[in-house]
Amino acid sequence: xxxxxxxxxxxxxGGNFDRAGESSTxxxxxxxxxxxxxxxxxxxxxxxxxAEMNVVMYTNVATLNFIITDEDIxxxxxxxxxxxxxxxxxxxxxFSTASDEMREMGFGFGMGLPNIKKNSDFLTIESDVGKxxxxxxxxxxxxxxxx
Amino acid sequence: xxxxxxxxxxxxxRGKLACMRACPTRAIRVREGKAELLSDLCxxxxxxxxxxxxxxxxxxxxxxxxxxxxxxKVAVPSPVLFGHFPMGVTPAHIIEGLKSLGFDxxxxxxxxxxxxxxxxxxxxxxxxxxxPLISSNCPVIVRLIQVSYPGMLEQLxxxxxxRELASREVKLRFSEKFGIPKDxxxxxxxxxxxxxxxxxxxxxxxxxxxxxxxxxxxxxxxGILSSVYENQKKxxxxxxxxxxxxxxxxxxxxxMEMLQWSLSKGQRMNLQGYRYMSLTGLSNIIHxxxxxxxxxxxxxxxxxxxxxxxGCVNGNLTVDNFYVTRSKLQRLxxxxxxxxxxxxxxxxxxxAKENFYAKADIKPPLLKSDVGDIKERIxxxxxxxxxxxxxxxxDCGLCGAPNCRTLAIDIASGESQKTDCxxxxxxxxxxxxxxHLNNKS
Numbered sequence: 001x002x003x004x005x006x007x008x009x010x011x012x013x014g015g016n017f018d019r020a021g022e023s024s025t026x027x028x029x030x031x032x033x034x035x036x037x038x039x040x041x042x043x044x045x046x047x048x049x050x051a052e053m054n055v056v057m058y059t060n061v062a063t064l065n066f067i068i069t070d071e072d073i074x075x076x077x078x079x080x081x082x083x084x085x086x087x088x089x090x091x092x093x094x095f096s097t098a099s100d101e102m103r104e105m106g107f108g109f110g111m112g113l114p115n116i117k118k119n120s121d122f123l124t125i126e127s128d129v130g131k132x133x134x135x136x137x138x139x140x141x142x143x144x145x146x147x
Numbered sequence: 148x149x150x151x152x153x154x155x156x157x158x159x160x161r162g163k164l165a166c167m168r169a170c171p172t173r174a175i176r177v178r179e180g181k182a183e184l185l186s187d188l189c190x191x192x193x194x195x196x197x198x199x200x201x202x203x204x205x206x207x208x209x210x211x212x213x214x215x216x217x218x219x220k221v222a223v224p225s226p227v228l229f230g231h232f233p234m235g236v237t238p239a240h241i242i243e244g245l246k247s248l249g250f251d252x253x254x255x256x257x258x259x260x261x262x263x264x265x266x267x268x269x270x271x272x273x274x275x276x277x278x279p280l281i282s283s284n285c286p287v288i289v290r291l292i293q294v295s296y297p298g299m300l301e302q303l304x305x306x307x308x309x310r311e312l313a314s315r316e317v318k319l320r321f322s323e324k325f326g327i328p329k330d331x332x333x334x335x336x337x338x339x340x341x342x343x344x345x346x347x348x349x350x351x352x353x354x355x356x357x358x359x360x361x362x363x364x365x366x367x368x369x370g371i372l373s374s375v376y377e378n379q380k381k382x383x384x385x386x387x388x389x390x391x392x393x394x395x396x397x398x399x400x401x402x403m404e405m406l407q408w409s410l411s412k413g414q415r416m417n418l419q420g421y422r423y424m425s426l427t428g429l430s431n432i433i434h435x436x437x438x439x440x441x442x443x444x445x446x447x448x449x450x451x452x453x454x455x456x457x458g459c460v461n462g463n464l465t466v467d468n469f470y471v472t473r474s475k476l477q478r479l480x481x482x483x484x485x486x487x488x489x490x491x492x493x494x495x496x497x498x499a500k501e502n503f504y505a506k507a508d509i510k511p512p513l514l515k516s517d518v519g520d521i522k523e524r525i526x527x528x529x530x531x532x533x534x535x536x537x538x539x540x541x542d543c544g545l546c547g548a549p550n551c552r553t554l555a556i557d558i559a560s561g562e563s564q565k566t567d568c569x570x571x572x573x574x575x576x577x578x579x580x581x582x583h584l585n586n587k588s
Contacts, residue, residue: 005521025437028437030528033531034528042299042440045442070522141521
């Protein structure tokens with residue numbers, strides 16, 4: 001069982017485009033301060049940023065838990081948003097329910113969840129339509145180790 | 148320890164903190180009233196050099212005297228040099244002026260710019276990896292990515308800059324022509340900033356440069372100008388201060404491509420049809436790189452980045468006001484054709500034969516080995532956070548670190564003490580008083 005070494009919770013607000021990305025920036029700074037390998041930092045930051053953007057675009061408020069264990073970096077995001085009706089469909093590149101306005105701002109090209117999947121070593125998404133979504137992603141600190 | 152493009156003279160340093168405050172990567176501490184560089188963090192941007200009020204920080208460029216030791220001396224001027232001097236001083240005058248300073252020959256890298264442009268276009272066309280691709284002409288950008296954004300290293304264009312290719316060609320050509328070994332030919336870059344010297348002294352990819360050093364524009368400026376005036380006095384040059392901007396220079400500059408290169412938008416024309424963005428100024432660039440690191444800006448295909456605001460025309464070894472230099476370069480460009488037949492034929496002749504790719508990959512700096520395992524590192528970070536909460540948060544810098552957060556991290560890693568903060572130690576304040584008030588002459 002991995003030992004939890006560090007935990008920080010961030011609150012992310014929906015519709016807050018001007019400040020979107022602040023949590024992932026803080027996560028990046030923290031990982032860099034910890035001298036974590038550049039590629040692991042990059043992947044963690046992309047996962048955090050995409051997850052953050054999903055919250056900003058589709059829900060009112062969510063909590064992002066950033067956890068470091070002796071084995072991996074975990075990002076856990078849970079919201080009380082609209083939920084995802086068909087997770088398999090949402091995982092496909094290019095599938096998007098974003099509005100035209102969002103697309104004009106340069107978001108919502110249907111790459112969010114596929115990017116999260118691509119950059120994490122382990123991913124689960126649980127969603128109830130009308131109730132909310134919980135996303136849990138892990139990035140291993142030592143990519144060669146078996147866990 | 149890395150070699151840097153500047154050195155700090157501890158005799159002259161008066162501990163004024165200006166360099167420490169100016170440093171964008173927090174690589175300077177002031178201890179015992181003297182500036183110290185944390186080599187691993189420095190990206191050679193030269194902000195400290197610009198900021199130092201004591202003249203203690205100087206570039207590691209060469210002097211004209213040192214250059215005289217080479218058997219055959221070739222100057223390769225940055226195109227920015229041609230934007231210098233009053234309007235009547237043409238590129239031809241400038242080249243003559245360089246020769247009067249002791250150079251046997253002057254090589255303008257017109258053909259090399261066109262060659263590099265083509266190589267970059269090919270690279271962008273064939274690229275299948277992550278976007279945006281990033282120009283590597285500015286050594287500070289290369290170091291910045293290496294030190295602070297190593298996850299983006301593969302996005303750097305791995306093609307030699309024109310100055311490097313020009314030097315390779317110069318050595319080859321003149322050693323054949325005169326039958327002397329390549330190392331007796333001194334190729335000296337006339338540079339607009341100190342940072343180019345790191346790509347000579349210690350290139351990011353760790354491969355030896357073909358250049359033998361650099362001399363700042365500021366070190367040749369007066370010499371060139373006085374040679375022009377002397378020629379004029381002797382009546383050798385009737386056309387001086389004529390309205391002809393290019394008098395006698397058309398064959399030296401050929402098309403406009405090389406001058407375009409110096410205006411920080413060299414790739415705009417070259418990469419027409421691609422989604423392109425030009426960025427200058429380190430703080431702007433850091434802002435955009437942070438966005439890229441989070442996965443934004445994926446739709447931009449090419450970023451042209453120069454650390455100096457406004458590009459190389461504003462390098463810290465330039466002399467004239469950068470707006471004036473830029474305007475002169477633009478006026479020169481307006482007189483020149485977009486493409487030149489000689490340049491085109493050179494590109495055709497050389498492109499297939501030459502290698503434009505850097506011989507080795509640029510590697511991220513090695514992770515410090517003495518940082519302990521993840522548990523120790525996290526406990527240190529936690530200590531630093533607790534420490535930070537007790538510090539005043541004024542970022543006054545009197546402790547010798549640029550801000551409270553940096554001091555907290557330094558304390559947690561055992562490199563500083565809490566008593567370095569004047570709020571926690573009267574002795575510290577007394578010491579500063581001695582350094583900055585009592586010793587004032």
